[in-house]
Amino acid sequence: MFGLILNSVSLAHSVEFGQDATGDPNAVKVGQGSGFLFSERIVLTVGHVIERTGGIAYWERDGVIYSPGIVTVDGQKTYKVKKVIMSVNYLAPDYDKPIQAIDDLAVLVLSEDIPLTKKAIMATEEQMRRFVEEKSVVELVGYGIRTSSENELMGQKNNRPPTKLTSNLMSPEMVIDFYKQYPNGLPSAFKIQAGSYGIVQHRELGKSQLCNGDSGSAFFVEENNVRYVLGMTGQGIINNPCPPPVTWFGSPSMSWVNPAFVLKDLIKTAEKIVEEDKKIEFAQAEAVRLAVELKAKQEAEAKAAADLKAKQEADVKAAALKKTTITCLKGKLVKKVTALKPVCPKGYTKK
Numbered sequence: 260m261f262g263l264i265l266n267s268v269s270l271a272h273s274v275e276f277g278q279d280a281t282g283d284p285n286a287v288k289v290g291q292g293s294g295f296l297f298s299e300r301i302v303l304t305v306g307h308v309i310e311r312t313g314g315i316a317y318w319e320r321d322g323v324i325y326s327p328g329i330v331t332v333d334g335q336k337t338y339k340v341k342k343v344i345m346s347v348n349y350l351a352p353d354y355d356k357p358i359q360a361i362d363d364l365a366v367l368v369l370s371e372d373i374p375l376t377k378k379a380i381m382a383t384e385e386q387m388r389r390f391v392e393e394k395s396v397v398e399l400v401g402y403g404i405r406t407s408s409e410n411e412l413m414g415q416k417n418n419r420p421p422t423k424l425t426s427n428l429m430s431p432e433m434v435i436d437f438y439k440q441y442p443n444g445l446p447s448a449f450k451i452q453a454g455s456y457g458i459v460q461h462r463e464l465g466k467s468q469l470c471n472g473d474s475g476s477a478f479f480v481e482e483n484n485v486r487y488v489l490g491m492t493g494q495g496i497i498n499n500p501c502p503p504p505v506t507w508f509g510s511p512s513m514s515w516v517n518p519a520f521v522l523k524d525l526i527k528t529a530e531k532i533v534e535e536d537k538k539i540e541f542a543q544a545e546a547v548r549l550a551v552e553l554k555a556k557q558e559a560e561a562k563a564a565a566d567l568k569a570k571q572e573a574d575v576k577a578a579a580l581k582k583t584t585i586t587c588l589k590g591k592l593v594k595k596v597t598a599l600k601p602v603c604p605k606g607y608t609k610k
Contacts, residue, residue: 280423284377286400293401295477299372304475342368382487403473490516
């Protein structure tokens with residue numbers, strides 16, 4: 260879980276520490292953390308969620324994702340994880356020491372499509388600058404515990420709804436200015452990566468915040484029914500993740516959105532895998548289709564041949580069974596006899 264602190268929400272329209280977001284079209288459970296359904300087969304999350312819930316080997320062997328926006332996993336359809344892609348530079352966050360996580364990102368490739376009802380694309384640098392200038396609402400939907408008191412009570416239970424939190428985006432310049440308020444500067448281990456954007460809120464009593472389970476959520480700005488992904492939850496100065504209000508330390512905290520190129524590169528790799536998978540699936544489906552068509556054609560031809568043979572045999576049989584008529588004479592008497600093998604009556608001769 261990272262140290263994002265977000266703007267407060269109206270108590271009249273919210274649950275404590277965020278709005279209930281059950282049914283959100285992109286929020287998915289990833290282990291005991293969260294993820295973002297980026298496309299039908301690609302889920303974005305963070306590396307430490309994968310690492311701390313079995314690791315890559317486990318996820319590629321037994322990992323599954325469920326439909327977005329659900330509360331409980333019981334009875335839900337599962338979507339198999341085929342591939343986990345993480346940066347080679349990944350370094351996990353260490354909450355006991357002031358060590359900055361590096362490229363704490365992960366992209367999951369699924370074996371089949373999850374129906375996608377809300378389009379998502381990566382925001383460009385130009386769009387992110389505009390979001391800062393216009394103070395666009397930044398949203399995050401995750402499966403974090405919604406109240407600090409639930410932290411110990413719920414533990415690793417995975418039967419809770421997603422929660423939506425909102426804030427605003429800060430430019431890299433604003434991030435640097437933000438940290439100038441610390442009289443002693445940043446701890447030496449915290450190096451803000453050049454180009455990092457930030458999302459911040461003062462951790463004041465009663466205001467919304469991330470908590471255990473929100474790790475892996477994506478920040479996005481929604482415009483014209485499209486969600487522009489800014490990045491994933493990132494580590495900043497952390498004052499004890501999701502503390503109860505009575506132990507809030509009073510210091511501001513921030514979540515960093517690292518330069519998007521790392522996430523974009525991971526997504527490109529995932530998209531190539533999906534493209535190749537779909538080519539293989541199409542080829543397999545086409546082979547099945549052609550095999551079905553060939554079988555149907557062969558069966559049709561065989562039936563036509565059988566029908567023709569049966570007709571010919573029937574015609575022969577019918578011809579063989581066809582009655583003929585002969586004329587029989589007895590003096591001036593004339594008599595016609597019709598039968599399969601007509602024979603003149605006794606005393607008559609065939610004309």
